[in-house]
Amino acid sequence: MEHTLTTLPAARRPGCPFDPPEELIQAREHGPISRYIFPDGHEGWLVTGYDLVRSVLADSRFSSRKELMRHHPLIDYGDIEVPPAPPGEFLLMDDPRHSRYRKPLVGKFTVRRMRLLTERVEQVTAEHLDAMGEAGPSADLVTAFARPIPSVIICELLGVPYEDRGFFQEHIDKFLGGEAGDEELFAAYTATQQYLAELVAAKRANPTDDVLSDLTDTDLTDEELRGVALILLAAGFDTTANMLALGTFALLRNPEQLAALRADPGLADGAVEELLRYLSVAKQFQRVALEDVELGGRTVKAGATVILSYNTANRDPERFADPHALDLRRQDGGHLAFGHGIHQCLGQQLARVEMRVALPALLARFPTLRLAVPAEEVPLRPEIADIYGVKSLPVTWDV
Template sequence: MSESVHTIATMPTARQAGCPFDPPKEFIEAREHGPISQFTFPDGHQGWIVTGYDLVRSILADPRFSSRREFMKHHPLVDLGDIEVPPAPPGEFLLMDEPQHSRYRKPLVGKFTVRRIRQLTERVEQVTAEQLDAMEKAGPSVDLVTAFAKPIPSIIICELLGVPYEDRGFFQENIDKFLGGEVGDEELMAAYVAVQQYLAELVAAKRANPTDDVLSDLLDTDLTNEELQGIALILLSAGFDTTANMLGLGTFALLQNPDQLAALRSDPEIVDEAVEELLRYLTVGKTFMRTALEDVELGGVTIKAGSAIILSYATANRDPERFPNPHALDLQRQNGGHLAFGHGIHQCLGQQLARVEIRVALPALVNRFPTLRLAVPADEVAIRPETADIFGVKSLPVTWDA
């Protein structure tokens, strides 16, 4: 290995004070040295962290790098010891390679096309208006996360999957626990088991009495109940948690950039560019992992077979070689192509749904409440820890002039 390759000593677990929107400074500094850095995992494994846009994108499209769960033997924060990591449960295709991955994803592709998701716009507008009405009635001070950011994607994804409305709170609470990075292992596992048990019962109920929803549509395939349960878990978790955090963190970012907030209010025509820029700037799905299946020459280094690789989506989306002035939020930025939804075969299946929800909800919020502002100093806003799978705000106290 070349002596010029940068080394990241420990996995960063905090963001810079007063600047929660930027990736950890260790990643930004690493990118300044080059697109790939060496990293020693807590168990002593010699792996890599990739921070450059082109390199992250190429790895995501390269079948020589695996997503399979059983290969994820090295954790960036803890030593797993000699524990045997099992394959992903049936249906949980994010942690699988081809051909298993396509067997689960292919039946879903038609359910999440641009045309089909845009047909949901009217329903997203209705749900958003209902939440804004409730906010105004409860205000003029609320926690935006519980009043706005969580309910909108939660209602929509539950309706898509045919989850009864009255069970929405159960999902919000338990998905927060196993994705939020703040509860102990025992509580996390209890939440995971509770959701799995519920989904098993839901799939069985759909099998007995299909309704008009994505889950019922999949009953015509050869997928087993257990496989449908795994697919439902992936869709429910990704369809709720990522968008909820984008809405909360996106509002925070706009309030901290009043010139950009004013631009969004004054020019509705920039909403599509604004959504893409917020996705790039915030990148709530901040890191993912891959394992090399063979020796690969990449970025001027040899990545050995079996090497664990951390891909920093957040830092790649701040790569100055791809995005001029990358640490600025510019809602009229024209050069898209961000990696907030990944790339390659695992590119986010629900990206069009997320786009519709964000492009409807954020403009509606800031136009409904023209005096919207933080109710606490910015450095007192509770931020999710870096250990969380998805980055965001835990709460966002806001107020406005009644």
């Protein structure tokens, strides 16, 4: 019998903040694809299996175009017409428009270039750990550690002045945190666009050694540069910040794994990949079928919206042994935390460098680090948020 869902599960099980909602896990147990009835009555699909999610991401018959995605998984917006993505916001575009924006950026985020950043990431991490230690012996790890490190690095890469970091942290939180109302979102977007317009003009007039200045030497318009900058700032800050905070929370709740990483810093690479798989903070994305497509024994009709569940794909028992266990020595890699195909995360190597440096440094600097509140009292971002994580993470340590 075909499995059908009429609501997208949002609540995680009490005491299991790192696992996907139970109903999503159950949907995967029924098979890798389920029919999903959207709030507006649209008949779409929910893909929960690893192989099928990966295949959709690599299939040009499925579109990322914003104007085709008129079906919110949790909200009925009626017949509102969705406009195309603004110039530069290439995550919601298909080729060739997508490649027009991504191609000039590829060389800026290579493995080699990101590894050259390691020394700067180490310096920024040490500065914030020192400040945390001086203010201690307790802290909110989100504000003292997880947010400022990626914020400093992405702003430096793009050429955003240091003193303006707080502005972006505040506004990006509103974009992606899942709690701002429509008016607040519009105000944050408008203010950010105005700021980026001034920043692009400044880079054109006086280029400096940063990515945004480099892009002013291409054929991209000012409006396109604003869109590209917004995507890079949001993706380069929020996802890594939540991985650092939620990753620390997960390690503190898995003391054997934490002890293994603390004892063997050489585990850092494996630990980063496993935390990315285990947590999947970018929980889901959507695609729209451009034509009838056979998928997992089902016919996805042209125009149907497909929800891709990254967190269940990365917990698929047909792909990963003991998938709900955090195992820093796991050998069956190949997670989808950064996506796959032409939209695979451009900044994945930067995120890896930041996590490889920051997490072992935190554990070394504070060997008695522990939660300052019961785990069930750690406030989590709502499931409606684009990126999953914790709103704060109170910690303490011995001095």
